[in-house]
Amino acid sequence: MINKTLKETQLSDGTKISDLVDAEKGIISPRIFSDQEIYELEQEKIFSKVWNFVAHETEIPNQGDYVTRFVANDPVIVVREAENKINVLLNVCMHKGMHLCRTDAGNTKNFRCIYHGWTYKSDGTLMGAPAAKEAYKGAFDKNQFKLVNARVERYAGLIFATFNQDAPSLDEYLGDMKWYIDLYFNRTPLGMEVLGEPARWIIKANWKSAADNFASDSYHTVMTHYSGVELGQLPPNPMFASFGVQVAMENGHGIGVIGAPPNIPLPEYLALPQEIVEAAQAKLTEPQLEALRRSNFVPGNVFPNFSLLNVMQLPGLEENEYPIPFMSMRVWQPKGPNEFELLSWFLVEKEAPQEFKEASRDNYIRNFGASGMFEADDAEVWSGIARVTKGVTAKKELKLHYIMGLDAEHEPGNWPGPGKKIAQTTYTEQNSRNFFGYWAKLMSEES
Template identity: 25%
Template sequence: MNEQVNSGELASAEVVGQSGLPLSELVSDRRVHSSVYTDQAIFDLEMDRIFTKTWVYIGHESEVPKKGDFRLRKIGRQPVIMVRDKDGKINVMMNRCLHRGAIVAEVEAGNTKFFRCWYHGWTYDTTGKLVQVTADEGYEPGFCEKKGGLARPPLVDDYRGFVFACLDENAAPLDKHLGQAADLLNYLIDASPTGKIRLDAGVNKTSYRGNWKLVGMDGYHVNYVHASVVQGWSENSDSGIAAMHKNDPFSDEALTRTRDLGNGHVLLDFREHRMAAIDKYLEFLRGAPGGEKYVEDMIAAYGEEQAKKNMSLAGDPHLGVFPNLQVIGNQVRIMNPISAGETEVLMFPVMFEGVPDELNTLRLRQHESFYGPSSAGSPDDAEIFERAQQGMRATVNPWVDISRGLHREEVDADGTIVGKISDETTQRGQIRAWRKLMTGG
């Protein structure tokens, strides 16, 4: 008698790429096969099984504030347009003409009433509707109406202005996908007294010759890759942001933790550590230009206790939302996978609404100091990612170890898995989501 085998079991046993191993054996809680990062065949499968099967962050509503404003983004390698239409609604549409498949929007941002394909001149409005074809005598009457409009992802939703899309109509709703990650996004949004943020200060773009999954939430590397920055923080630990790093938050003796929130979402949790230094931080804020008004407005908006919690992280939950969004430092970050060995990273400084201009200027300077092209931090990360990618081409022992802290993890009351700040709880959380999506189980 033949036993029925489900598609998840078949996918788990599937061999992809050069490793010769089934997908299910490429990763575990202790190790990951290097081919997961280096093999183009595995990367191509990721584009199908991860980026088309789960929710992907597209952009923030503040990036398209006016009717006709648009931004070009990607779902994996697929081009999409985020646009605010003539009625004020934000739409996400595939950037592909209905005729011969050419893109209809070329510049990465702008304002328009129509998208026009340069191949044969087919024209669409900001709702995606096909409104005109050239030399229309070659088509039957009513052709535009019958043809419809630009294709759309089956699912589009937002969480407090963060717009997501999913190409799988059977995917779970966005709120279920985000789970506890939504609560952490609130720490960014509610660091504004109005509960509104803006991503209108431009973008830092970088690319590195390495895999997209290397951009992880890693508390282990900071004291080594960013040693000079950490030393600077310790030498100025009684002022500014440095006060929040007093007593080395990247020490396993600190109050900081790593968390696996589920669904691949992970966190470097500084909440308890930073609340321990909140009075010192508020003293700094009150002394900064515009800071006194900011603190008082936050207390008026949220009450003193909640305002302190909201301000403690300075809008930085240090959150990774699988597969392509991170909220770190003063920025919202998008990871765009290009190939197995190349990744683009877009970093958008976050401005708070309802605060003095001087405070947002300070936030922007802080962003530039660590994440700008000539900064003290981000170039170090790109360099180490490239060194990792180079080293993983050696296949004599092809395994990457992610077991740090596995023996001392705990499950918190909220169901999250918790480790010390240097533990690879975050890497394990991400790779579990990778395995589930890649194997269907």
């Protein structure tokens, strides 16, 4: 049980979150990755309070289209009611709490519970129930049983939801991260589209390991993904992934933009087709175009658990093969302190030639699909952390050190984008400290 008698929330053994996370010094206890009580507190303090990414608009383009997702550990239905109206409904029947919609995606005019047949419209309004007049003797008011609706806001085709009526607007919550979302999700007049349904698989690890990795950790690239070096997909230079900028933003958001190392002639603009570059030039601002020109590998994370990966990936060993970029977004959906479900989407510009769309998707599947080479590397690392840090001694005695770049100067240099920047290198853990600092802040606040 959580002790809420003091100003700062304490765990049942009296431990404060501030005892476990010192973001300013970069010292973190591994207990935050393995403790059941902390996991349950996260659902209350974080996921139920902030904006959660639930779907992309192109997943539900037509009236009646829906997908089922999660907000915190609450199942939800994301459904298009009309052309410009999207609802996010708690996926629980108002009668006896049955799981209402049990398919991942589809199209329907209504949602009918298999338990007693209560049927709801796409806005959650109860349409009726079998034999309601006879069974309830006239004491059945349909207006009392509307499904619980979340707040829904959208940005650049991304749909977010929260059940917290006191949360700030999505615009305020995203803050400077909108500049980068526009750059990587919304850079052409027609925007991006999701192709296919998200791939889903389970990883035996804590969701924060994955979110932190995408927010901050380019340092692991050459070592963890050394097989990519051996196959000629990555340069052998151990500093390869350090050339660029890391940007920390308010509310725990972070992104890294890795550019070309000196003396390595990599293409500009993520090696995107000329049609896409020209479309971006017609839409983006000059500073955004400069940032896109200098982008080659771009991981980032919108707090808490929505990540992006827009990269220029070499397809193989052939010298004459041209790099093929791809765009992926993913959600690290917590299922327990040492388990999360990974949802991974492939996106591409609507304006892109069909040949490029197919090649880009193939490269995404080969490298960051469920059995992709680089995806498997990361999963082994995250699950390895979970395996060895949940012992009694590890949780009591071990301290993890997120100290890289702790004394680095935060100067904009010549980077054109907003946020707190460490110029000239991405070998820093400022975004980790930013992520865990905001995590600790939310976890410490009284409800």
